[in-house]
Amino acid sequence: MGPVERISYEVDGAIRRIGLNRADKRNAFDLTMLRELSEAFTRYDDDDAARCAVLFAHGDHFTGGLDLAEVGPHVKAGGTLFPEGRVDPLGIVGRRVKKPVIMTAQGWCLTIGVELALAADIRLAAEGTRFSQLEVGRGIFPFGGATLRMPALTGWGNAMMVLLTGDVFDA
Template sequence: MENAMPPAEGTITTERRGALLLVGINRPAKRNGFTPRMFRELAQAYTLLDDDPALRVGVLFAHGDHFTAGLDLPTIAPSMQKGEKLWPQDAVEPLNLGTPGYRRRTKPMVVAVQGITFTLGIELMLAADIVVAADDCRFSQLEVQRGIMATGGATLRMAERAGLGNALLHLLTGDEFGSAEALRLNFVQKVVPKGRQLDEAIRIAESVAAQAPLAVVATRLNALKAVERGPLEAMAEFVSVQQRLSRTEDAAEGLKSFVEKRPSRFSGR
């Protein structure tokens, strides 16, 4: 993917590809270390995905050899010490924590990771939905080595995916582990040879985008509710959500295409 030289403080690239929005982390000279500008632009890209009805799925990836080494601490520390958020109010929060004053993403996000994927990198991929990792990944949640705590979701999602003991093994030592371990712990869903991770992420995203958009969003949100709020709350909305979906144009198209034995052409209505 062609890429012009980014500014010194980095940037986030966006590219529309049909119904996909490709979101690129772009500061390769600094191993894609995140600055305030990059956080702000990432939130803006996630907000664009949710707000544009022509877009159905996001793909987060990184330019260069590495996904991200994490925070650029010298530029981030002042905001951290003040307890300030690094993205605008009312924007979609990339870490999907449900912080008051910020929006949660509704549309799916597929992530391609490679090389160094430290701290924030792990938290961004766990905050997304489906992760494809290159076989050269180096993962580390090393905040304890810097005297701070992981507050972007790692303490929640690593334990949810891998169990408390497995999560604490990596959270409390800050050790480095590879793609095979990340796959074993359910942090990533697929491991592919280096260089193929973005293509595979796009392939998965295109497959998701071909489905009925309203049903995709509802399915994702229900699964998320089951994890965060419990199965009883998720089950409680089965009837109402299914009633709403069954009355859509896409549900009618799904039935018609089944009868006519042809691929469905969904409109998102």
């Protein structure tokens, strides 16, 4: 039996369900998970029968953020997060998804989870979901688009309060 895929992909009529599937690690994104998410978004975008994707997470939490022990050194060395020619789920570099994405969150939704929410067309959160863009507390820069999208969606003051403090907020 091979390793469990970190991203699940389900077909339900014209809907594609893309699931974060690393619940034992609070769905923390390592390089494999980032690549698999890009592949799933590309598969959805290339599927003529698909009309909408729902991005969700298996387990109690949407994501604990990036697996910094693995992703940090890769980014510092100038490595790319998503395969060339594939969809960038954050919509920052390269190919972007052309179809609607709905994101649902529960539990903790940290860092890249917030950035995926900001990149989605529609965002839904279960009662009690907690969000944080906590990079500032670690002295690192949020590179997934939050610094651009959050002010546009929430207003300058609200965005700065979250981005400059790393405070936890709810839906």
